[in-house]
Amino acid sequence: xSAVVTEAPETTTQPGLREGAxxxxxxxxxxxxxxxxxxxxxxxxxxxxxxxxxxYEFPQVTREEIEAGPRNIWRYKALLxxxxxxxxxxxxxxxxxxxxxxxxxxxxLGIAKLWVKDDSTNPTNSFKDRVVACALSAARELGATTxxxxxxxxxANAVAAAGARAGIKTxxxxxxxxxxxxxxxxxxxxxxxxAVDGNYDDVNKLASEIAGEEEGWAFVNVNxxxxxxxxxxxxxxEIAEQLGWRLPDxxxxxxxxxxxxxxxxxxxxxxxxxxxxxxxxxxxFGAQATGCxxxxxxxxxGTDAIRPVKPDTIAKSLAIGNPADGIYVLDIARRxxxxxxxxTDDEIREGIVLLARxxxxxxxxxxGTTTAVTKKLVETGQLDPSLETVIINTGHGLKTLDSIxxxxxxxxxxxxxxxxxxxxxx
Amino acid sequence: xSAVVTEAPETTTQPGLREGAxxxxxxxxxxxxxxxxxxxxxxxxxxxxxxxxxxYEFPQVTREEIEAGPRNIWRYKALLxxxxxxxxxxxxxxxxxxxxxxxxxxxxLGIAKLWVKDDSTNPTNSFKDRVVACALSAARELGATTxxxxxxxxxANAVAAAGARAGIKTxxxxxxxxxxxxxxxxxxxxxxxxAVDGNYDDVNKLASEIAGEEEGWAFVNVNxxxxxxxxxxxxxxEIAEQLGWRLPDxxxxxxxxxxxxxxxxxxxxxxxxxxxxxxxxxxxFGAQATGCxxxxxxxxxGTDAIRPVKPDTIAKSLAIGNPADGIYVLDIARRxxxxxxxxTDDEIREGIVLLARxxxxxxxxxxGTTTAVTKKLVETGQLDPSLETVIINTGHGLKTLDSIxxxxxxxxxxxxxxxxxxxxxx
Numbered sequence: 001x002s003a004v005v006t007e008a009p010e011t012t013t014q015p016g017l018r019e020g021a022x023x024x025x026x027x028x029x030x031x032x033x034x035x036x037x038x039x040x041x042x043x044x045x046x047x048x049x050x051x052x053x054x055x056y057e058f059p060q061v062t063r064e065e066i067e068a069g070p071r072n073i074w075r076y077k078a079l080l081x082x083x084x085x086x087x088x089x090x091x092x093x094x095x096x097x098x099x100x101x102x103x104x105x106x107x108x109l110g111i112a113k114l115w116v117k118d119d120s121t122n123p124t125n126s127f128k129d130r131v132v133a134c135a136l137s138a139a140r141e142l143g144a145t146t147x148x149x150x151x152x153x154x155x156a157n158a159v160a161a162a163g164a165r166a167g168i169k170t171x172x173x174x175x176x177x178x179x180x181x182x183x184x185x186x187x188x189x190x191x192x193x194x195a196v197d198g199n200y201d202d203v204n205k206l207a208s209e210i211a212g213e214e215e216g217w218a219f220v221n222v223n224x225x226x227x228x229x230x231x232x233x234x235x236x237x238e239i240a241e242q243l244g245w246r247l248p249d250x251x252x253x254x255x256x257x258x259x260x261x262x263x264x265x266x267x268x269x270x271x272x273x274x275x276x277x278x279x280x281x282x283x284x285f286g287a288q289a290t291g292c293x294x295x296x297x298x299x300x301x302g303t304d305a306i307r308p309v310k311p312d313t314i315a316k317s318l319a320i321g322n323p324a325d326g327i328y329v330l331d332i333a334r335r336x337x338x339x340x341x342x343x344t345d346d347e348i349r350e351g352i353v354l355l356a357r358x359x360x361x362x363x364x365x366x367x368g369t370t371t372a373v374t375k376k377l378v379e380t381g382q383l384d385p386s387l388e389t390v391i392i393n394t395g396h397g398l399k400t401l402d403s404i405x406x407x408x409x410x411x412x413x414x415x416x417x418x419x420x421x422x423x424x425x426x
Numbered sequence: 427x428s429a430v431v432t433e434a435p436e437t438t439t440q441p442g443l444r445e446g447a448x449x450x451x452x453x454x455x456x457x458x459x460x461x462x463x464x465x466x467x468x469x470x471x472x473x474x475x476x477x478x479x480x481x482y483e484f485p486q487v488t489r490e491e492i493e494a495g496p497r498n499i500w501r502y503k504a505l506l507x508x509x510x511x512x513x514x515x516x517x518x519x520x521x522x523x524x525x526x527x528x529x530x531x532x533x534x535l536g537i538a539k540l541w542v543k544d545d546s547t548n549p550t551n552s553f554k555d556r557v558v559a560c561a562l563s564a565a566r567e568l569g570a571t572t573x574x575x576x577x578x579x580x581x582a583n584a585v586a587a588a589g590a591r592a593g594i595k596t597x598x599x600x601x602x603x604x605x606x607x608x609x610x611x612x613x614x615x616x617x618x619x620x621a622v623d624g625n626y627d628d629v630n631k632l633a634s635e636i637a638g639e640e641e642g643w644a645f646v647n648v649n650x651x652x653x654x655x656x657x658x659x660x661x662x663x664e665i666a667e668q669l670g671w672r673l674p675d676x677x678x679x680x681x682x683x684x685x686x687x688x689x690x691x692x693x694x695x696x697x698x699x700x701x702x703x704x705x706x707x708x709x710x711f712g713a714q715a716t717g718c719x720x721x722x723x724x725x726x727x728g729t730d731a732i733r734p735v736k737p738d739t740i741a742k743s744l745a746i747g748n749p750a751d752g753i754y755v756l757d758i759a760r761r762x763x764x765x766x767x768x769x770t771d772d773e774i775r776e777g778i779v780l781l782a783r784x785x786x787x788x789x790x791x792x793x794g795t796t797t798a799v800t801k802k803l804v805e806t807g808q809l810d811p812s813l814e815t816v817i818i819n820t821g822h823g824l825k826t827l828d829s830i831x832x833x834x835x836x837x838x839x840x841x842x843x844x845x846x847x848x849x850x851x852x
Contacts, residue, residue: 071497071522092786093524098519121548124786124788125551161782161788164782164786176836176839184831187835188779188782188783188788188830189786189788194837194838194852195836196841198841209844210847356587356614357616360586361587396551396824398551398822398825401611404614405606405610408610410609411618412620413620413621413622413623414623416632421620426620
């Protein structure tokens with residue numbers, strides 16, 4: 001595997017790959033200019049430097065074939081850039097997480113029919129297990145010898161765990177000032193955790209430099225990013241399958257880079273084209289934190305110009321000040337009749353408690369953002385409460401405990417006696 | 427619902443229950459003397475004070491019927507004390523967690539074929555979601571108005587979350603010196619968290635007192651315990667179904683009260699009797715911590731007399747000094763050709779790291795105990811490494827982070843430069 005190559009070769013075959021290494025994927029194509037590039041460790045268009053994404057020639061795929069597959073994302077392997085024998089390669093087997101009908105939250109928000117797609121029950125408790133599993137497959141097929149990422153949170157956990165299970169050398173780069181619990185949650189899986197004196201931007205820059213200099217390193221969110229990003233499509237596939245092979249009317253999705261939102265839309269479009277669901281209108285809404293809401297700001301201003309911001313929010317996993325896919329998020333929100341909304345840190349905390357108290361789901365700050373944004377969308381008339389709605393919970397509250405500590409606690413502290421209990425009035 | 431009734435009425439019907447409230451369950455029977463008691467909020471035999479458990483008259487149940495059920499424990503509803511419409515009642519939909527083939531760990535331990543049943547991916551990240559779901563159903567059918575438990579950890583989380591989703595008043599009692607993160611992980615779900623100045627025994631005693639005095643309180647592990655405990659059978663059912671409807675040769679299960687181990691055995695026996703799996707010999711092994719190993723001690727001494735201990739171990743979720751089902755654990759281990767083994771706190775920590783580094787699973791201290799005991803069982807020749815083995819991971823390491831902090835961490839802390847990275851040798 002070569003290192004970072006932004007100048008992809010303009011061929012349609014890539015030497016050294018085994019037959020079917022990427023399943024039904026046929027090439028990489030530039031999202032901006034449509035230029036085609038051979039499947040390989042490339043992520044930027046050699047013509048215009050636009051982002052590359054995977055294109056496919058799908059065979060006929062049936063619901064029955066999918067339903068007969070494993071209870072994880074590989075049931076959709078025909079729609080992913082992975083080989084047909086992907087289930088036999090060691091991976092964390094993520095996905096096919098529960099889609100819970102949220103009647104209590106629906107009543108609270110005044111929504112007729114509401115579902116929570118709960119990715120906090122993935123192997124390392126976030127949706128990142130999906131994308132990392134696809135990146136791992138690409139790394140393997142491209143002959144990478146080291147699996148790596150720069151990260152501060154969910155991604156680090158997912159990469160470290162997947163790398164351990166795959167038995168591939170795995171290196172995770174984190175800012176050295178990261179809180180100890182977050183360090184432990186990656187260090188538990190890998191002996192190669194590298195703390196870098198600097199902020200996340202510094203760590204990211206170092207990762208790109210290493211990717212450019214070293215042979216055989218697959219950085220999941222750098223040089224195998226096109227494969228990695230496709231993993232988020234499985235969220236869309238699962239929502240449709242779990243609803244009984246139909247699309248919801250409305251979906252609310254958190255926006256960090258914006259990739260997940262664009263991939264759920266891509267998944268819905270693919271399902272329609274393949275005849276796996278009926279064609280219908282659906283609206284996609286993006287959720288951001290006010291402390292890092294460049295896409296929401298652009299949406300409200302009615303512009304395509306997304307102005308980068310310096311993040312300042314408790315929703316660390318959404319804190320991308322210059323979101324790579326923000327422009328596509330705006331396009332999808334506008335095209336589908338959705339919108340992009342933002343909420344304050346206090347609203348995020350309230351969203352976390354609201355989801356926990358109504359549905360027994362302890363979400364991370366990103367999920368608190370999505371819940372709070374959903375509430376705001378109803379209150380401001382942007383989301384139609386009479387339509388069936390799905391919100392995506394991307395991760396687990398145990399990972400962002402500090403954001404909520406002090407918000408909740410014991411109702412009373414009592415002596416160990418029945419009289420003391422009676423005095424509580426409970 | 428009446429309060430704690432140790433003297434159960436000696437009738438075969440219980441007034442006020444709807445038809446089919448407990449599915450195919452027919453009565454409670456004493457595990458010691460076999461005395462039959464009507465289904466109700468009873469847990470102790472009126473004849474001999476032995477523990478009551480559920481008896482059934484099972485209809486013909488087929489694999490196909492089970493496979494057509496939901497992807498959670500309710501696929502086995504015909505084998506549980508729950509009504510046939512249980513899926514329609516709000517619950518956290520636990521179970522059907524992944525059974526991962528653990529090739530790396532197998533190689534490390536020298537076992538030919540090894541699987542991990544991973545209950546850390548349950549809704550609140552432990553097997554307790556299974557038993558609490560069954561307790562919730564019983565509470566509902568018995569007309570309870572308050573759902574409650576005394577607990578310090580996983581059980582508190584599971585009860586608080588299930589109660590929130592069910593929309594039933596939920597009260598959770600904890601020792602007031604419990605660490606803040608553990609308090610938050612329950613308080614997030616309920617406004618009725620009560621901190622009690624005392625140790626777990628004090629909290630437990632208070633709970634029993636309240637159960638005895640108050641009307642309509644269902645304490646999951648007190649007055650609805652027989653229903654609650656049956657939930658652990660689903661671990662056994664799932665292992666068999668996920669292996670392709672067959673039993674493993676060996677299973678290693680952590681022992682706290684011992685209930686889970688006895689219920690996995692019960693599940694296997696039921697599957698054999700129902701013709702859902704082929705009859706075969708299997709061995710069941712119990713795993714304890716040296717700091718709380720009364721059953722292991724009795725096993726090694728060749729006695730049935732389990733001498734209570736004062737727990738002193740990092741495996742808090744296994745720290746039951748006087749295990750109620752210990753005697754049955756001894757019986758099953760001896761009858762099946764298994765054993766009960768113990769490991770030190772240092773070995774438990776090593777077990778946690780071993781499972782994470784080989785299989786990408788971050789387990790709590792109980793899972794570290796099971797992993798370390800499995801290693802010891804192989805090394806001491808008690809477990810046959812040529813036979814197919816399943817180990818049960820009961821919970822998530824994020825809940826016991828403090829036990830492992832300081833054990834793992836960054837390999838290096840570097841300046842944000844390529845040269846600094848190169849100097850690490852990675």
